[in-house]
Amino acid sequence: MRVNDLVLGLASLGLGSAVIVLAAGFPSPPQQAYGPALFPTLIGAGMAACGLVFLFHWATTSRGSTAVSLPDWWRSHSARLNVAALVAAPVFYLLAVERLGFVLTAFVCLAALLALFHRRIAFALVTAAVVAPLAFAVFTEILLVPLPLGSLVEPLIR
Amino acid sequence: MASTLEALNLLLQPGVIGVILASAAFGLFMGAIPGLTATMATALLVPVTFFMDPVPALAAIVTASAMAIFAGDIPGTLLRIPGTPGSAAYVDDAYAMTKAGRAELCLGVNLCFSAAGGLIGAIVLLLAAPQLAKFVIRFGSFEYFWLAMLGLTCAAFISSTSLARGALSLLIGLLISCIGIGVTTGFPRFTFGQIDLMGGVNFIPTMIGAFAFSELIRSVSSAKAAPLGNLKPIGNLLQGIAATFRQHWQRFTLGSIVGTMIGILPGAGSTLAAWVSYALSRKFSRQPEAYGKGSIEGIVASTSANNAAVSGAWVPALVFGIPGDAVTAIAIGVLFIKGLNPGPTIFINSPEVIDAVLISFLLANLLMVPFGLAFIKLSRYVLQVPKEILSPLILLLSILGAFAINNTLFDVGVMLVAGLVAYVMEENEIPIAPAILALLLGTSIEENFMTSAIKSGGSLLAFFERPVAGVLGVVTLSLWACPILLHLIRRGRALAPLRD
Numbered sequence: 001m002r003v004n005d006l007v008l009g010l011a012s013l014g015l016g017s018a019v020i021v022l023a024a025g026f027p028s029p030p031q032q033a034y035g036p037a038l039f040p041t042l043i044g045a046g047m048a049a050c051g052l053v054f055l056f057h058w059a060t061t062s063r064g065s066t067a068v069s070l071p072d073w074w075r076s077h078s079a080r081l082n083v084a085a086l087v088a089a090p091v092f093y094l095l096a097v098e099r100l101g102f103v104l105t106a107f108v109c110l111a112a113l114l115a116l117f118h119r120r121i122a123f124a125l126v127t128a129a130v131v132a133p134l135a136f137a138v139f140t141e142i143l144l145v146p147l148p149l150g151s152l153v154e155p156l157i158r
Numbered sequence: 159m160a161s162t163l164e165a166l167n168l169l170l171q172p173g174v175i176g177v178i179l180a181s182a183a184f185g186l187f188m189g190a191i192p193g194l195t196a197t198m199a200t201a202l203l204v205p206v207t208f209f210m211d212p213v214p215a216l217a218a219i220v221t222a223s224a225m226a227i228f229a230g231d232i233p234g235t236l237l238r239i240p241g242t243p244g245s246a247a248y249v250d251d252a253y254a255m256t257k258a259g260r261a262e263l264c265l266g267v268n269l270c271f272s273a274a275g276g277l278i279g280a281i282v283l284l285l286a287a288p289q290l291a292k293f294v295i296r297f298g299s300f301e302y303f304w305l306a307m308l309g310l311t312c313a314a315f316i317s318s319t320s321l322a323r324g325a326l327s328l329l330i331g332l333l334i335s336c337i338g339i340g341v342t343t344g345f346p347r348f349t350f351g352q353i354d355l356m357g358g359v360n361f362i363p364t365m366i367g368a369f370a371f372s373e374l375i376r377s378v379s380s381a382k383a384a385p386l387g388n389l390k391p392i393g394n395l396l397q398g399i400a401a402t403f404r405q406h407w408q409r410f411t412l413g414s415i416v417g418t419m420i421g422i423l424p425g426a427g428s429t430l431a432a433w434v435s436y437a438l439s440r441k442f443s444r445q446p447e448a449y450g451k452g453s454i455e456g457i458v459a460s461t462s463a464n465n466a467a468v469s470g471a472w473v474p475a476l477v478f479g480i481p482g483d484a485v486t487a488i489a490i491g492v493l494f495i496k497g498l499n500p501g502p503t504i505f506i507n508s509p510e511v512i513d514a515v516l517i518s519f520l521l522a523n524l525l526m527v528p529f530g531l532a533f534i535k536l537s538r539y540v541l542q543v544p545k546e547i548l549s550p551l552i553l554l555l556s557i558l559g560a561f562a563i564n565n566t567l568f569d570v571g572v573m574l575v576a577g578l579v580a581y582v583m584e585e586n587e588i589p590i591a592p593a594i595l596a597l598l599l600g601t602s603i604e605e606n607f608m609t610s611a612i613k614s615g616g617s618l619l620a621f622f623e624r625p626v627a628g629v630l631g632v633v634t635l636s637l638w639a640c641p642i643l644l645h646l647i648r649r650g651r652a653l654a655p656l657r658d
Contacts (some may be wrong), residue, residue, distance in 0.1 A: 002585050012326060019333060022348065029343055032608075033616025036340040036347055038414035039604050043336065046329045053322040060167065071585065073379040086553065090371075090574045093557055094567055106554055108411040117378065128546070135554060145562045 004065040009054030016047030101150020105128050106132040165213065165513035168522070175212040177223050178518070182525055185222035186533045187578065189229025190241045191555060195362065196226035196428075196468075197484040204492060212496040212511060214487065220334055220472075221487045224276055224522040227428050227468050228530060231268035231461060232537050235261060239370040239551070244428035244464035246365065246594060247436040247456075252454035265534050266395035267402055267454060268461045273526040275462025278414035280519035286473075291461030297423070302619055303606035304630035305423065306599045308434075310592075311637045321641055323588045332582075333595035334359050335600025342608040354568040361598055363560035363569035364576040368590050370556045370579025374549055395531055402454065409439050410457040417463030421470020427483030428464035432590075433595055435463035469519050476512055478501055509632040572619065 003011070023040035058065075073079035089109045097105040108126045114124035139145045150158065168174065181203065188199035199222045207215035230242030235252035243254075255264040310328060337348045349355040352360035379629030403410065413435040420431040439459035440449045449456050469486070475486035479500035493500050498508055505512060580590045614620030622628040 001582055008586060026345060026347065032343075032612060034608060034611050036345040038334050039607075040333070040347060043333050046335075047326065049328065050322050050326040057322075064609045071379070078377045083375055086374060086378050086549070087574070087578070089550075089553060090557055090570060094570055094574075097567065102610050110550050110554060113553065114547065117546035117549060121245065131551065131554070135558065139558055143557070146560075146565055147558075 001071060002069045004067055005054045005058035005061075007067050009051045009056075012051030012054060014051075016044040016049075016051060018043030018115050019047065048105060081115060085113055089113055097148055097150070097152055099152050101153040102147040103132050103136050104150065104153065106135060161509035162513045162517075165510040165517055168211070168213040168510065169217060169514060169517055171214075174217060177210065177214050177218050178521060178525070181218040182223040182522065182529050185225030187227045188222070188639055189226030190232050190533070190537060191559065195242050196223045196230075196244075197488070198323030199223065199226045200485045203444070204488060207492055212493070212508075213514040215492055215496065216511065216515050217521075219485070219489050219492065220515060220518040221489050221522040221525070224465065224468050224519065225526060225529065227464050228269065228272040228276075228461075228526055229533065231272065232265065232534060235264050236537070237270065238373050239552070240365070243361070243365060243594075243598070244426075244432050244467075245427040246369065246429070246458045246463075246591065247464075248590075249369065250450045251457050252451050254450075255454070255457075258452055260452070261404070262395050263398050264457065266397070266399050269527060269534065270393065270399045270403075271413075271458050271462045272465040272496040273523045273530070274410065275414045275527065276465035276469060276519065276523035278411075278462070279418045280516060280523065282418045282466075283469045283473055284475075297607040297626065298624070299606040300624055301630060302423075303603060303610055304627055304634055305426065305623070306603040306606065308630060308634045310596055310599055310603070310635075311362060311634055322589075323586075324355070324592050327583065327588050327590060327592040328596045331596025332600045332603075334364070334593075335597050336604075340416075340607040342599055342612070347642050354566065358536070359572055359597070360563060360569055361594075362563045363572040364597060365594055366556050367573035367576030367578075368580035368594060370552065371573060372584060372590075373552055374556075374582040375577065375581050378549055385475040387428050395534060402458065406458045407456055407507045408460050409455050412438060413459035413462035414466045416459075416541060418467030418470040420463070421483065423465030427485075428467040429595075429598060431467035431470075432464040435459040472515055472519075476504060476515065477646045481624075509604070538552035633646055 023037040023044060026035065026037040026040070028035035028037060042151050054102050073083070089112070092104055093109055096108075100108075110128035110131055111124045114127055115121050118124060136147055169178075184203070185199050189196060190203075200219050203222055204216055207218060210218070227242060227244050230245035231239055231252065232241060233247040234240040234249040235256055238249055238253035240246040240249045252264050252268070255261060266384060285589050311624075323433070333348075335358070339346050339353055339356055346356055416430070416435045416438060417431040420426045421428065436449075436456050436459060439456050440446050443449065443453070443455055445453065445455075466481070470487075471483040471486045475490055477500075479490055490500050493504075493511075498504060498511055556573060560569045561567065564571060580593075583590055583593070610621060622631050
């Protein structure tokens, strides 16, 4: 998603100003010269300055450019679907892993993405069925990372 | 000499050799997977070292961390996903070389120059440890502040697009580093009541998201069916290395020396070493425009630097008990557990420990070449797999890597958001590298600035009073002023003929 310098400049200016406003609400410690507001204020000012540079650049060179242009792949239905699935997978993981547990959630994510990208359902299911438990075993047993068993699944196992 | 012989005797036992080989394999694996870092590898080794004597325990840590820092180059080169933060500085150049069909040369360079850089670092550690430590102990918050600012300046100038975009990226990174409970004041900033944000945004999930997830978006959205890596059989990795060395030995020396020096500084490790070497190499380069597009000069400098920094980090750790980086912080803990107190007394009471660390570094960097060769060839087979199959697997690994750092799902969310933001930034030619480095250094900069300001009672002139701080400060400010001055001079020259 490309934006032109006008939008970029306005966004930087807006973000910088918002940061400065928020930082103004931070308390200042009584005996110190500088408090928690200093750095955010400087950062906000810097962002606003960058925004002004972009606006100046837009005003002097590229006035005619389109404000927001979608990427080339947006035109392809399959590419849109691929990206949507890629973004949906971690979201699904975040929502489901505590209940379903790592193995089931990873299986669903892998199987769905493999089936969508590679278009061979049997292969997707088999690969996901192998990789999900394997990853669970490696990460929990060898690397000692506490992957969730899942609140719905755990009573069945124990 | 007696202590060296004793150290050799302790190390060259079959059991210890076995431990070194196993930790080498472990370090390679941990470094090669994005999200699993050298620090994590070391942390996971600690329970294993409980059962070992001090010398093999330290040898295991040294070997694993040295291998991991090299192994981070492999996915960076082949997939544009740095395996460890230390490889992030030159990931664009390395990937560009892969796309141009020169992956073998790039990987071979990474391997051999990492090993050589690590050896240089080990030799410097051996020769100069006590002297260097005497200099660095005088560094205070003023010096650390300017050093971190210098690091940020280098990052902004590395970006090849407009300076304003580089600066914006830097500021975004700094803003993210402000999130959380404030450094010196304890006040929560930009947390919006979220408990998970109190500790700030973690660097590793952000890096995985910014580099791995955004690359995945690009990969799945492009129509090309070609696999992520090229299908050519693995060529000779060592071909062309001698020629590269003859051409770029100055870069190698620069990278190794700078890397060791930065490694010696407490808190500054292989990541900063790689960035600074890359920026310096570019500054002195005759072809700076090639950087970011496949310049091997930059790769030579930074890949030697990050491995040299691994050895350099042990100097303050052994001499003062102050960690040079996160890995040595853990190693110091291990030393305490073993009843060896790091500090000047260790040179007197247990000199064989110092020698064991040195010999382990020499062994690890020598082992790196055969192990690394074998490992690279194995990793290439993974990339013969078409990207449609690899992408979901990499996504799963990214989720796991992001989760594994703090064992919190929040970091998976951070990875997702960072990936989306980084994708949009790169679509608009805003580089993400300065943001990542700013996120890493932001806390240190603010903490050192605040500490210095408190010490000086709010006076800004105090930042230039101490000699080293003054020099670093002037260098940093002139780096900032240069492009603006040059721009004004150029505009003045362009306008001059019009005036006449």
